[in-house]
Amino acid sequence: MLDSARDRVFWGIGILVVIFYALIPVLWIASLSVKPSDKLSDGKFFSGSPTFENYETIFNDDTFIAALVNSIGIAMIATLISIGLAAMAAYALARLDFAGKTVILSGALAVAMFPPISIVGSLFDMWRSIGLYDTWAGLIIPYMTFTLPLAIYTLSAFFREIPWELEQAAQVDGATPFQAFRKVIVPLAAPGVFTASILVFIFAWNDFIFANTLTSTDNARTVPAALAFFTGGSQFEQPIGAISAAAVVVTVPIIVMVLIFQRRIVAGLTAGAVKG
Amino acid sequence: MAKITFDGVTKRYPDGFEAVKDMSLEVEDGEFMILVGPSGCGKSTALRMVAGLEDISDGELRIGDEVVNQKAPRDRDIAMVFQNYALYPHMTVRDNMGFALKLHGVDKGEINTRVEDAAKILDLTEHLDRKPANLSGGQRQRVAMGRAIVRDPSAYLMDEPLSNLDAKLRVQMRTEVSRIQNSTDTTTIYVTHDQTEAMTLGDRVAVMRAGVLQQVDTPMELYNRPKNLFVAGFIGSPAMNFMPATVEGDTVKLPMVDVRLPDDLRERVGAGGEGGSRELIAGIRPENFDDAALLGDDVQGRGATFRTKIDLTESMGSEIYAHFSVTSDKRIESDELRELAEDSGAGEVPGGGNEGHIVARLAAESQVKKGDEAEIFIDASHIQLFDPSDGSSLTA
Numbered sequence: 001m002l003d004s005a006r007d008r009v010f011w012g013i014g015i016l017v018v019i020f021y022a023l024i025p026v027l028w029i030a031s032l033s034v035k036p037s038d039k040l041s042d043g044k045f046f047s048g049s050p051t052f053e054n055y056e057t058i059f060n061d062d063t064f065i066a067a068l069v070n071s072i073g074i075a076m077i078a079t080l081i082s083i084g085l086a087a088m089a090a091y092a093l094a095r096l097d098f099a100g101k102t103v104i105l106s107g108a109l110a111v112a113m114f115p116p117i118s119i120v121g122s123l124f125d126m127w128r129s130i131g132l133y134d135t136w137a138g139l140i141i142p143y144m145t146f147t148l149p150l151a152i153y154t155l156s157a158f159f160r161e162i163p164w165e166l167e168q169a170a171q172v173d174g175a176t177p178f179q180a181f182r183k184v185i186v187p188l189a190a191p192g193v194f195t196a197s198i199l200v201f202i203f204a205w206n207d208f209i210f211a212n213t214l215t216s217t218d219n220a221r222t223v224p225a226a227l228a229f230f231t232g233g234s235q236f237e238q239p240i241g242a243i244s245a246a247a248v249v250v251t252v253p254i255i256v257m258v259l260i261f262q263r264r265i266v267a268g269l270t271a272g273a274v275k276g
Numbered sequence: 277m278a279k280i281t282f283d284g285v286t287k288r289y290p291d292g293f294e295a296v297k298d299m300s301l302e303v304e305d306g307e308f309m310i311l312v313g314p315s316g317c318g319k320s321t322a323l324r325m326v327a328g329l330e331d332i333s334d335g336e337l338r339i340g341d342e343v344v345n346q347k348a349p350r351d352r353d354i355a356m357v358f359q360n361y362a363l364y365p366h367m368t369v370r371d372n373m374g375f376a377l378k379l380h381g382v383d384k385g386e387i388n389t390r391v392e393d394a395a396k397i398l399d400l401t402e403h404l405d406r407k408p409a410n411l412s413g414g415q416r417q418r419v420a421m422g423r424a425i426v427r428d429p430s431a432y433l434m435d436e437p438l439s440n441l442d443a444k445l446r447v448q449m450r451t452e453v454s455r456i457q458n459s460t461d462t463t464t465i466y467v468t469h470d471q472t473e474a475m476t477l478g479d480r481v482a483v484m485r486a487g488v489l490q491q492v493d494t495p496m497e498l499y500n501r502p503k504n505l506f507v508a509g510f511i512g513s514p515a516m517n518f519m520p521a522t523v524e525g526d527t528v529k530l531p532m533v534d535v536r537l538p539d540d541l542r543e544r545v546g547a548g549g550e551g552g553s554r555e556l557i558a559g560i561r562p563e564n565f566d567d568a569a570l571l572g573d574d575v576q577g578r579g580a581t582f583r584t585k586i587d588l589t590e591s592m593g594s595e596i597y598a599h600f601s602v603t604s605d606k607r608i609e610s611d612e613l614r615e616l617a618e619d620s621g622a623g624e625v626p627g628g629g630n631e632g633h634i635v636a637r638l639a640a641e642s643q644v645k646k647g648d649e650a651e652i653f654i655d656a657s658h659i660q661l662f663d664p665s666d667g668s669s670l671t672a
Binding site: 163165166168169170171172173174175176179183184187188 | 327328329348349350354355356358360362363364365366375376379380423427433
């Protein structure tokens with residue numbers, strides 16, 4: 001693709017512009033988070049003498065710690081359940097021909113089309129009456145519901161790419177359908193599973209609407225919602241430094257995760273399965 | 277070790293299409309049985325029903341004495357080699373070959389010994405720790421074979437295992453397959469559309485067409501006494517030449533010459549011969565022609581000679597293929613021949629139309645040249661005659 005020097009320059013500049021444009025806000029937050037409180041509004045990127053006092057503040061704050069634990073726990077459990085269910089559904093959709101297959105697929109798509117804001121009101125009422133309000137389950141359930149369609153679609157696309165004969169070979173080799181799935185299909189679908197997991201995890205991690213509406217205390221409030229409740233030490237103090245530090249703290253896991261999983265999404269894992 | 281029995285086995289798809297129709301076949305213990313036929317004839321479906329990968333709509337399939345219609349593939353104790361190998365890409369060669377044993381709970385030491393033994397046979401020892409992606413086509417094929425061998429199953433099923441290899445490797449692997457089957461003496465069903473594989477590998481060959489078993493016999497029987505037009509045209513390369521013929525008394529009138537039938541042939545054609553004549557299809561294999569100039573008079577007494585203009589010659593070194601045309605005022609109409617022609621990609625029914633195209637195999641010493649007028653001999657004792665109404669052989 002990068003065959004001529006002109007192309008190279010064109011793409012190089014393009015990529016730089018996009019990186020700059022995308023990273024500036026992140027860098028700005030990072031820079032704010034290490035500024036001492038008196039230099040917060042000096043308008044400079046680097047104002048010298050970086051300090052970690054904002055980080056100390058938030059990590060000494062029980063509310064933030066609780067929110068962080070809630071965020072990690074809820075996002076991980078939602079991801080696990082969602083991917084587990086989606087993997088089974090996608091496998092069936094990719095492999096079997098059964099009545100109502102298209103109905104299920106379009107149903108899944110319809111679920112994904114609902115704007116979350118349109119159901120939070122009724123969820124709020126329902127959760128309060130059945131006791132799910134302000135609990136982990138109360139957030140895990142909607143996250144799971146909203147990420148399942150995406151996960152099913154992503155995974156069934158990956159499953160369809162895996163040669164059908166591998167599974168038959170496993171069955172002839174003596175595997176039960178479940179063993180064939182676990183020992184042959186799952187390892188081959190791993191890149192797809194990681195991709196889907198990242199997407200689901202990020203959705204759950206980033207969500208604000210559900211977290212803000214369906215929680216009220218440190219019991220289940222996640223970081224995005226908790227940030228909105230940050231206040232300074234006094235009513236005259238802006239909690240911008242602390243908010244920035246918290247924002248960095250919630251961004252870092254996502255970046256780390258993407259970097260780790262990126263290495264797992266290895267193209268060509270299936271190369272050599274069949275003649276090629 | 278087991279005998280495999282098809283008893284009226286039928287595969288019917290939900291849309292009513294029957295891929296395999298009422299198939300009855302017995303594969304003896306230790307026998308190497310070939311299923312051969314053009315693409316879409318149901319041979320792979322039949323194999324996959326033995327493996328348990330396709331449901332059986334009707335009839336009974338037995339492995340040993342056990343009816344296995346409802347058994348899962350894993351309970352049938354069979355090993356299968358797939359056309360595109362179906363190696364597990366995330367496992368090393370060693371794990372690929374040992375996978376089945378591992379699933380059956382064989383202990384690690386035992387698995388290792390058996391895998392290494394098989395690797396030795398297949399010349400894969402130095403590749404045991406590589407992944408399939410890093411192997412050549414021939415090596416992958418051998419791993420697929422190895423996966424079957426290590427299990428020591430009651431039967432091997434092979435679905436066109438050599439079709440993805442290049443010509444040279446295919447010949448090499450063909451002998452390999454034959455050697456392995458001989459040494460393990462395990463019942464084997466081998467599906468192929470390559471008639472060379474069918475002729476060279478099998479103890480017996482089952483020819484299929486459109487889901488129906490046409491003939492099951494040893495390769496030589498199939499070649500010399502095909503039961504119908506389809507088998508006659510499918511087995512043999514270059515294919516048998518077909519032409520319209522009329523039998524009158526003891527002579528058969530071919531488009532190029534009248535030939536006197538030997539007594540035994542005439543008796544078998546028999547019916548319809550009562551002074552009247554009968555329209556038939558004659559089949560003559562290329563090697564039953566020869567260059568009359570090379571033959572003594574005594575040989576020529578067994579057949580007839582005719583003169584024709586040679587359109588083309590192909591010298592193979594050991595022999596020469598001479599192509600020439602014959603014209604006839606009759607046409608051959610046969611579904612079986614049409615299907616054969618479609619399968620070979622010729623698109624044209626051999627001997628259809630008023631002009632027929634004949635291939636003769638002549639001895640290498642023949643001086644026949646393209647464009648020459650040559651005298652060609654037909655060996656009457658090897659003429660095959662078929663009933664045009666149903667394609668059945670009158671001479672088999």
